[in-house]
Structures are given as structure tokens and as C-alpha cells.
Amino acid sequence: MFGQLSHELEVNVPASEAWEIYGTLGISKHLVEDGSAFEKIEVLEGDGVSGTILKKTFMPGSHGFTVHKEKFTKLDNEKCMKELKVIEEGYPDLGFTLFRVHFEIIEKDNDSCIIKSTIEYDVKEEAVANTSYANNDLVAKIAEVAKNYLIKNKATENAA
Known part of the structure; x- marks a missing residue:
């Protein structure tokens, strides 16, 4: 059974600033610091470009599983687009x-x-x-963490 879900979140920062976080491994650091979804994110291979493999350890009880590995399959800085595929576990x-x-x-x-x-x-x-495990909760959380960081960072810069 094939399915597709979509989530959108507006952020009051320029697209280039949001892409600085999404187009790199920077988002991983903020997701772990936030502590609501991931306990640990390890880079197993690569440096954030296409082909990079991450091992994500979820917070206990936050998902139906504790770990999965994902691979960045596409990264396009011109279009501000990144695609990943879960390749193992989870x-x-x-x-x-x-x-x-x-x-x-x-x-x-x-x-x-x-x-x-x-x-x-x-x-x-x-x-x-098990299709109920495919939902927008995690991507919504990732977007919210990114938004909070970007807005906080913008406020800090404006105050300086």
C-alpha cells in the first residue's frame, strides 16, 4: 500500500537562513539539543551531502521503534531541497x-x-x-525545532 503525507510550516525568516539549517547537518544538532524526539544522531558516513548516512536514536517511547538509519539520496542547494530514505531498522x-x-x-x-x-x-x-506509524508528527516536530531556533537566532542578532 502506497501513501503520501505532506506538512507545511511558515517561518518568518528568509529561505536562505532556513536552508542553512536544513541543507546541512546543522538541524541534527538542534534536534538532539531539543530533546523531544531524538536522543542521539550519529553520522555513519559522509558530511551532509548526498550519500550521507545517519543513525538516529529516538527518545524512549517517542516512536514505535528506537533506532533507524537513513541515507540522504538527493541534495539540491539551488532548489533548497533534500531527500532522505530510511534504509535500515525502524x-x-x-x-x-x-x-x-x-x-x-x-x-x-x-x-x-x-x-x-x-x-x-x-x-x-x-x-x-503499521501504516499509522507513517504520520506527520516527526516532520512537524523537526520543522518546529528549526523554526524555534531560527526565530531565536534572529531575535539574538537583532538585539546585538
Whole structure:
């Protein structure tokens, strides 16, 4: 069974500032510091470009599993777009044959942008009951952490 979900969050910072966090490994640091979704994020291979592999350890009880590995499959700095695919543990262990997340920073105007996250998944017929694990909760949390950091950083710069 194939499915697709989408989430959007508007942020009152230029798209270039939001992409600085999403287009690098910088978002990982903020997600761990936030402490609401991830306990640990390890870079197993790469430096944030296409082909980078991360191992994410979720906070206890925050997901239906504790760990998954993901690979950056696309990174386009011109289009402010990054795509990743879960390659081991987590979703595949629950019967998902595909779990891909596409992040895009869309410029709204000079001072605001939209963080758009799209999830595509395919789950084996015998694991259809696990489709509830494919939801927007995590991408919404990631966008919210990024927004909070960007707004806080902007306020700090304006105060200086």
C-alpha cells in the first residue's frame, strides 16, 4: 500500500537562513539539543551531502521503534531541497518497503519561507496495520525545532 503525507510550516525568516539549517547537518544538532524526539544522531558516513548516512536514536517511547538509519539520496542547494530514505531498522522492520522524506524550503517573500515536508511510503500488504506509524508528527516536530531556533537566532542578532 502506497501513501503520501505532506506538512507545511511558515517561518518568518528568509529561505536562505532556513536552508542553512536544513541543507546541512546543522538541524541534527538542534534536534538532539531539543530533546523531544531524538536522543542521539550519529553520522555513519559522509558530511551532509548526498550519500550521507545517519543513525538516529529516538527518545524512549517517542516512536514505535528506537533506532533507524537513513541515507540522504538527493541534495539540491539551488532548489533548497533534500531527500532522505530510511534504509535500515525502524520503518523497514515494521514492514515498510519504502519510507522517503522530501524537505523543501520555499521562499514566500524576502523575509519568510515555508518548510514543506513530504513523506512517501509503501508498506507490505501483511503490515498494513503499521501504516499509522507513517504520520506527520516527526516532520512537524523537526520543522518546529528549526523554526524555534531560527526565530531565536534572529531575535539574538537583532538585539546585538
